[in-house]
Amino acid sequence: VEGGDHLNRELLYSLLDSYLKNDVVSIQESIVHHVEFTLARSRYKFDNREAYFAAAHSLRDRLIERWNDTQAWLKYKDPKRVYYLSMEFLMGRTFLNALHNLGVIAPYQEALSGLGYEMENVQQAERDAALGNGGLGRLASCFLDSMATLNLPAWGYGIRYEYGMFRQVVSEGFQKEQPDYWLTFGYPWEIERPHVTYPVKFYGHVSVHEEGSDGRQNFVWNAGEEVTAVAYDNPIPGFKTPTCANLRLWAAKPCQEFDLEAFNTGDYVSSIIDKQKAETITSVLYPDDKTFEGKELRLKQQHFMVSATLQDIVRRYKEQHKDFDAFPEKVAMQLNDTHPTLGIPELMRILMDENRLGWTQSWDITTKVFSFTNHTVLPEALEQWPVSLVEKLLPRHMQIIYDINWRFLQELQQNHGISGDKLGNMSIIVDTEYGKMVRMAYLALVASHTVNGVAAMHSKLIKETIFKDFNAIWPEKFQNKTNGVTQRRWLAQCNPPLAKLITDTLGTEAWVTHLDLLQGLREHAEDEEFQQKWAGVKKEAKVKLANMIKDLSGDEVNMEAIFDVQVKRIHEYKRQFMNILSVVLRYDRIKSMSPEERKDVVPRVVIIGGKAAPGYDLAKRIIKLISAVSETVNKDSEVGDLLKVYFVPDYNVSLAEVIIPGSDLNQQISTAGTEASGTSNMKFAMNGSLIIGTMDGANVEIAEEIGEENMFIFGVDAKEVPELREQREYLQVDPQFQHAVNMIKNGHFGWNDYFNPLIDSVTGGRDWYLLANDFNSYLQAQERVDSEWRDKKVWLKKSILSTAGSGKFSSDRTIHEYAEDIWKVEPQPPSPPEGRRE
Ligand code: GPK
Numbered sequence: 001v002e003g004g005d006h007l008n009r010e011l012l013y014s015l016l017d018s019y020l021k022n023d024v025v026s027i028q029e030s031i032v033h034h035v036e037f038t039l040a041r042s043r044y045k046f047d048n049r050e051a052y053f054a055a056a057h058s059l060r061d062r063l064i065e066r067w068n069d070t071q072a073w074l075k076y077k078d079p080k081r082v083y084y085l086s087m088e089f090l091m092g093r094t095f096l097n098a099l100h101n102l103g104v105i106a107p108y109q110e111a112l113s114g115l116g117y118e119m120e121n122v123q124q125a126e127r128d129a130a131l132g133n134g135g136l137g138r139l140a141s142c143f144l145d146s147m148a149t150l151n152l153p154a155w156g157y158g159i160r161y162e163y164g165m166f167r168q169v170v171s172e173g174f175q176k177e178q179p180d181y182w183l184t185f186g187y188p189w190e191i192e193r194p195h196v197t198y199p200v201k202f203y204g205h206v207s208v209h210e211e212g213s214d215g216r217q218n219f220v221w222n223a224g225e226e227v228t229a230v231a232y233d234n235p236i237p238g239f240k241t242p243t244c245a246n247l248r249l250w251a252a253k254p255c256q257e258f259d260l261e262a263f264n265t266g267d268y269v270s271s272i273i274d275k276q277k278a279e280t281i282t283s284v285l286y287p288d289d290k291t292f293e294g295k296e297l298r299l300k301q302q303h304f305m306v307s308a309t310l311q312d313i314v315r316r317y318k319e320q321h322k323d324f325d326a327f328p329e330k331v332a333m334q335l336n337d338t339h340p341t342l343g344i345p346e347l348m349r350i351l352m353d354e355n356r357l358g359w360t361q362s363w364d365i366t367t368k369v370f371s372f373t374n375h376t377v378l379p380e381a382l383e384q385w386p387v388s389l390v391e392k393l394l395p396r397h398m399q400i401i402y403d404i405n406w407r408f409l410q411e412l413q414q415n416h417g418i419s420g421d422k423l424g425n426m427s428i429i430v431d432t433e434y435g436k437m438v439r440m441a442y443l444a445l446v447a448s449h450t451v452n453g454v455a456a457m458h459s460k461l462i463k464e465t466i467f468k469d470f471n472a473i474w475p476e477k478f479q480n481k482t483n484g485v486t487q488r489r490w491l492a493q494c495n496p497p498l499a500k501l502i503t504d505t506l507g508t509e510a511w512v513t514h515l516d517l518l519q520g521l522r523e524h525a526e527d528e529e530f531q532q533k534w535a536g537v538k539k540e541a542k543v544k545l546a547n548m549i550k551d552l553s554g555d556e557v558n559m560e561a562i563f564d565v566q567v568k569r570i571h572e573y574k575r576q577f578m579n580i581l582s583v584v585l586r587y588d589r590i591k592s593m594s595p596e597e598r599k600d601v602v603p604r605v606v607i608i609g610g611k612a613a614p615g616y617d618l619a620k621r622i623i624k625l626i627s628a629v630s631e632t633v634n635k636d637s638e639v640g641d642l643l644k645v646y647f648v649p650d651y652n653v654s655l656a657e658v659i660i661p662g663s664d665l666n667q668q669i670s671t672a673g674t675e676a677s678g679t680s681n682m683k684f685a686m687n688g689s690l691i692i693g694t695m696d697g698a699n700v701e702i703a704e705e706i707g708e709e710n711m712f713i714f715g716v717d718a719k720e721v722p723e724l725r726e727q728r729e730y731l732q733v734d735p736q737f738q739h740a741v742n743m744i745k746n747g748h749f750g751w752n753d754y755f756n757p758l759i760d761s762v763t764g765g766r767d768w769y770l771l772a773n774d775f776n777s778y779l780q781a782q783e784r785v786d787s788e789w790r791d792k793k794v795w796l797k798k799s800i801l802s803t804a805g806s807g808k809f810s811s812d813r814t815i816h817e818y819a820e821d822i823w824k825v826e827p828q829p830p831s832p833p834e835g836r837r838e
Helices: 010-017 024-037 048-077 095-101 105-115 118-126 135-149 262-263 266-280 296-320 341-352 359-369 387-393 397-414 420-426 440-447 456-464 468-473 487-493 496-505 515-524 528-553 577-593 617-634 653-659 680-686 699-705 718-732 736-743 752-762 771-790 794-804 811-823
Strands: 080-086 089-092 129-131 153-160 167-171 173-177 191-202 206-209 217-222 224-238 245-255 331-336 368-372 385-386 429-432 434-439 448-451 479-481 562-567 604-609 641-646 665-668 690-693
Touching: 010 089, 024 105, 024 135, 024 173, 048 095, 048 217, 048 224, 048 245, 080 135, 080 296, 080 811, 089 135, 089 266, 089 515, 089 653, 095 105, 095 118, 095 135, 095 528, 105 118, 129 173, 135 224, 135 245, 135 331, 135 385, 135 448, 135 487, 135 811, 153 296, 153 771, 167 217, 173 562, 173 617, 191 487, 206 718, 217 397, 224 665, 224 690, 245 266, 245 296, 245 736, 262 448, 266 496, 266 752, 296 331, 296 387, 331 359, 331 811, 341 359, 341 440, 359 368, 359 397, 359 736, 368 680, 385 387, 385 811, 397 420, 397 440, 397 479, 420 468, 429 562, 434 440, 448 456, 448 468, 448 811, 487 496, 487 653, 487 680, 515 811, 528 604, 528 653, 562 653, 562 771, 577 604, 577 617, 577 641, 577 736, 577 771, 604 653, 617 641, 617 752, 665 680, 680 699, 680 794, 690 699, 690 771, 690 794, 699 794, 718 771, 736 752, 736 771, 771 794
Parallel strands: 080 153, 080 331, 153 245, 331 368, 368 448, 448 479, 562 604, 562 665, 604 641, 665 690
Antiparallel strands: 089 129, 167 173, 191 224, 206 217, 224 245, 385 434, 429 434
């Protein structure tokens, strides 16, 4: 029954036109209200976790107001919208972020403390939403924050995995994976939408029907399995804007129509058990970073996500438009890597089979709405699905992919004069020793109007290497969009003392939305009084990190030491092994010194953290090596305070928020040409941590902004790498490299046999990532670190200049560029109340 006819609109407007109040008493009332009525606990006695959930619910109410207004406003305005499709969103915690973006930290803090709770403790009760692996997933989350802050009409779409990124436990130095069942106590930030559901089909076969007088063929997909996608909305508040964007995550549920046959034959129980299989589609995030896992369930997840998403987008469009003519003027879709590429054949299928558009019009629409981002040139990451699997799981999509490829190859021959091997090299379908495969990156390239890399150097590299042939025919498709990070989370929220110093110095808080303003710090870089304040806030952050290490190890670390950090996924190309080899040498050198000589050693606390993909054997051995070195070094009384090594288990967003502000030095030491961009480099720089690194990814642009002389750059250039690789068998091995390797080999840290495969990977003419070749240059850079640390003024100046030069690396700048150059969408700041009354 529609209630609309009897609505008292005037009454509703007067009740709803004002937002919930944010004075301390109103907030306290709402917290206590949620303790009693949402949690159903005693309002006189609740613990930190209950206080967190109640405060979260009270904040959620405030988010929902803005969410509703924003969405009503967008419906009323009907502007072009952008949809960010990603299999990963690494959100971390939400509480502090939402408080900050809504501008209500102070009243909530006061409200909680008035009730007897410390904000800090309440915050700690929140678990991370870890629905992503690393850089790619975290980038998606930074982008959402910027899209909302810039008032863009944007939604994110992804999967609500029940098990997020595994929890890493390190036991006796070995990584153990534990499930991250993060929804145990409920997730207060999501809004379940039981009525927003779509059927998603799998398997079965396709039949063809001749239809109408023109004899048009109509394809019908008779699916063998069907599940239901249910929407969960996650409000994404912009910073001090009325916009609240949406992240819609899909969960799989059994579909409504049970298999009646099974019921009637009496097999009631097993038919219900069968239906439970539906839920497994969204049960777990694949924890592989940059290695393609050709698992059927993963392909199911990808189709599930894009199918639900496209049905949702098409439904929303059709509510306001009678035909598809305006679709490309109303919709832009960004594919976060190739993971959502099945969205391309799915949109074609929806347009042709379900809406009866012809191929030409459907293709015209499809190629105007999609664009795609590449995040790596590492070949092992490139998705190639067996044709046999795609055919079985998605028979109609496979037909469409064949058709796309056939037309593409025709075009190559007719318009570009391409034939023979070259034609085969560009084909979406390729014959390999494992059978025919679909190259997802090529499908994405053919159907997208734009493809972008994630840093200047990487965008150049994709044109010269993996996508060379495509660049030759479509140079105008290629763009660069250098990554960025949100300074709200990665400076303002995680480092309040530094944020305050910056605001006081610049005389404005405007850097929180206009990060370029940080360059105003440059003129203070050599001001001694300012340097002292800078040292003070760094010290505060270091104390927090030191406390974390104390909790972890029981050790009280030397606060005068350089806090030297490398935190990121463990991967050969990131060269954590090279880092630990230099630590081994440093240890050996200290051991060989006289007590007198040791007085001149610059003390270091080396901190390494990161997860290894569960099936990545060498990466797991690297973790064990770090742990073994740590154990030997840390208990060596001769070395004492001069060198400590810690492996921080379970590195995640929340730990990053403590580790990054507390670091003095950060390591960005990938082999040149392998790290597409890097984003932690930007977070560290913002927080005044100096980079030791190679000319790789965004390091190159960071050097342009903050000055190479303010970083510790070493190693070969990307353009030298291919040639060096060719010759690596014949290169002279650096003696210090050999010495460090020998110490490990000879059992100095125990477990020597276990480390053999690791050693083999960098010796005997292997060493794909050129550790031996860069080692000497790396050691020299480390020497420069030590000598510059000795001069406090020099170091502080560089630290200030790092922050001052990081203005370019705001995701606000990145998203502004995507909006202008790729999506062609415009800001739509909600303007209540007219809009929301519609
Ligand atoms: C790239 F290809 C991938 C991947 O599967 N996962 C991932 O995190 C990273 N990335 C790159 O390695 C980083 O250099 C880059 O900054 C980040 O994506 C975001 O673009």
